[in-house]
Amino acid sequence: MDTRQTLLAVGASERTRLIHEGLRTRHGYRVESVGGPSEGPGRPELSGAVAAAVSTGTASTEVVGALVAPAAGRAGVRAVRDRAPDLPVVALHEDPGEVGATLAAGASHATRLPSGGSSDAADGPPAAALRDAADEVAAAFDALADAPGTDTGEADTAAVPRGEGSTTAFENGASTAFDEFLPAVADRLSDLLYVYEPDGTMLSWNDRLVAVTGYDPDEIATMEPTSFIAPEDRDRIATAIGRTVEAGRTQATADLLTADGERIPYEFTGAVLETGDDRTVIAGTGRDITERRRRERVLERQADRLETLNHINAVIREVNEALVRTETREGIETAVCERLADAEPYRFVWIGEFDHGGNGVVPRSHAGEGGEYLVERADAPSEWATAAAAMRDGEVKVVDRMTADAENAARPAEAVEHGHHSAAGIPLRYRGRTYGVLCVYAPRPGAFDDRERSVLRELGETIGYAISAAERRHALLTDAVTEVELALEAPGATYVDASAAIDAAVRLDGVVERDGGLVEFLRVPADRVGDLRSHAAEAGVAVTPVAERGDEGVVRVRVDDRSLAALVADYGGTLTGGTAESGRGSATVALPTGTSARGLIDRIDEAYGGRVSLRAQREGEPVGVSGLRFREGLDESLTARQREAVETSHHAGFFEWPRVSTAEEVADLLDIAAPTFHEHLRHAQRKLVAAYLESDGTQTS
Incomplete structure (x- = not known):
């Protein structure tokens, strides 16, 4: 090397002096320090020092470049550029994150300054690393000086192969100003970056590919791009690579397969680039879309649920229309089963009720696919635990997944064989009375979320109301009745409670509907009307005198839906009479033939806390x-x-x-x-x- 070549050393520290020493002793450069040690001088003084150093160049001392220490940083680079715009500048850096700003300030090349090392430990490993760095700096200056197309050592940008939106390294064997900048950035990204030839030969990749796939660099060098893809997706990705060569760029999604066999959903992009020596390569990226897929699945499930709910609401509207047109309980049950089972999302539907002993559930109507499951259980009413629990508790009961240990599921393995993977039992209730249970089966697990259960609960109430109305119509149209005589104790029925309050005889005179509720007319001793009104006022009940008939007074009492008349009406019956004295009484009820007297008694017994019993039951005509x-x-x-x-x-x-x-x-x-x-x-x-x-x-x- 021409020993007359001089390098300006801008800024200095203990570590950079070892590099200066290597440049002198190993490469023959003359190194002239400019600026102070460690932190470096301010820019005005530094600019003047650089100007003076450049101007002292003679025939025997040619300034061929400037080496800027980290202490001088961007200020040192700009100071050189201010006085010597064409002078090659190599900047030393300690943080790759500073590379971009240093290059933007005007540096021609950036080299990492190894950590450690001092003049007191000249033979240690850190010092050796610093001397090796001197070799890299010398190579950089040689390359910058030899780069074609310039007389000042400036790099030939025509030697840089560039694709649209890309920057790559020189192909002339020397590092460029971006050699360290781009790899540092690439290795910090969370995306995969790689370059390969159209035949699949891997050329370059970032550290992220190594970290995600679990393959070491030597293994990656022998692999093809499709080797990182799950087998079922490889043909599709190979086709996408072919499209990249033809069209210049493409995009595709597939599962990335790691060395451990883990599958990770990725979105891959590729673009064709032409190098300076007319070679064609493909540069690509891979982005983990696990979170995006999760969000998409959530949105898809929400859309499916919304579609399901809309469909259920449409079915329920059809059911409601059918209920309006149907006048019998049997017709209502058939219409409900057929409408619900006729379309998605349900597969099989049946309606049942407790058997006569109240120990099991017996089906009344059914529709849909997989009905053999119901037929096979016909001789085992006690197995319908979900249906029984729904009627007993008055709540929707759900089996989300039919498994061998599914709670409340009747022979779940057999249910799955017939295509039933989840089920719901919906009580058919109206005004406290349970008319049966609606059982719905779906062909997929977890088919009944909270919103769907709420909609089905409302449907159960609607069906219960329709059955109640049908039974009341039946009661009005039938001639045959069942007369039931009940024994009652206070508290309970209004007139029985009244007799206990005044310790006298009270008779139910009649019941009148008013403003959606009921009003009872009672006959009490005329001289006890005032006492009854006082007791009623203490209980928050309004008693209104209506008339006096001899030694009896008629009063009016507004009652709620727990009154005896209301409970009887819910069963399609009529409270035809009632008497009481001192807290004990009786009631006569007319029920349509076919209506369960036992069900009515159980309902009254539940409402009045066990203070009712059956005295007599007679079949007859009104x-x-x-x-x-x-x-x-x-x-x-x-x-x-x-x-x-x-x-x-x-x-x-x-x-x-x-x-x-x-x-x-x-x-x-x-x-x-x-x-x-x-x-x-x-x-x-x-x-x-x-x-x-x-x-x-x-x-x-």
Whole structure:
């Protein structure tokens, strides 16, 4: 080497002096220090020192480059560039993160400064690393000086192969200014970066590929890009690589297969690049999309659930329409099963009820696929634990997954054989009465989430209401009835409680519907009406005197849905009479033939805490074979206000002679004006007379 070549050393430290020494002794450079030690001088003084050093160059001392220490940093690079724009500059750095800023300040090349080493330990490993760094610095200056296309040692940028949006290394054997910058950045990224030839030969990759796949660099060098892909995805990725060569770039997703056999979903991209020597390579990236896939699955599940709920709501609307058109319990149950089983997401549906002993569940209606499972269990009603639990607790019960140890599931292995992987039992309840259970089966596990259960719970209540209405219609249209006589104790029925409060005899005179609720008329001793009102006021119950009939008084009591009349009505029955004295009484109930008297007694017993028992049960017909049909026809013609006016007038003695109550008094009971009362009553009387005459075959106008 020409010993006249001089390097300006901008900034200095103990470690950089070892590099200076190596440049002198091993490469023959003359090293001239510019600026102070350690932290380095400020830029104004440094700029002047650089200017002075450059200007002192003679024929025997040519300044061929500047070596900037980390202490001088970007300020040192700019100071050189200010005075010698064409002078090659090699910057030493301790942090790869500073490389970009140093290059941006004007450095031609950046070299990492090894850690450790001092002049006091000249023979130790750190010192040796620093001398090796001197070799790298010398090679960099030689390359910069020899780069074609410049007389100043400036790099030939035409030698850099560039693709769209890419920067790569020189192909002339020398490092470029980006040699350390780009690898440092690439190794810090969370994405995979790699370069390979179209035939699959791996050329370069970042540390992330090693860390994620678990293969060491020697193994990676012998592998092809498709070797990192799960077998079932390899053909598709090979096709994508072919498209990259044809189209210039492509994108695909596949499972990356690690050395340990782990599969990780990745999104891969590839782009064709042309090198300076006319070679074609493919540069690619790989991004872990595990979290994205998770979010996509969550969104897909949410979309599926929303679609399922929309479908269920549509089915429920169809069920509701069918319920409106169906007048019998059997028809309701058949319609529900067929509608629900006819479309996704359910596969099989059945409706059942407790057997006569209350120990098991027996099916009443079913529809859908896999019904053999139900038929095979016909002789084992006690096995329907989910259905029984739903009816017993009045709550939706779900088996999310049919497994051998599935709780409350009847022979789950056999259920799976028939395609049933999850099930739900929905109680059919209305106003406290359970009419049965709706059992729904789905072909997939976990088919019933909280929102779906809520929708099915509402469906169960709707079906319960429809069955209740059907039974009430049946009660009005049937002539045959079952008469049940019950024994009661206080507290419980309103009139029984009243008899206990005043320690006297009380009789139920009648029940009237009003404003969606019920009003009971009671007959009590006339001289005890005041006592009853006082006791009732303490209990928060309003008792209104209606009329006096000799030594008896008639009072009106507003009752809730726990009243005996309400409980009986829920079963399609009629409370036809009731008497009590001193807290003990009886009730007579007329039920449509076929209605379970045992079910009614159990419901009353539940409501009144075990203070009810059956005295007698008789089969018979009501007075007048066509009486109930006549009543049903009249009820359809009367408005609620007209019916209330007639019934209240009757219990208040308005129709007796002499009248017990005046029109004004009855109007006060109804909270309406007297003329309005007369209007309601006249309309009701006209319809009553017309219905009577028409039922007798007489034509009326």
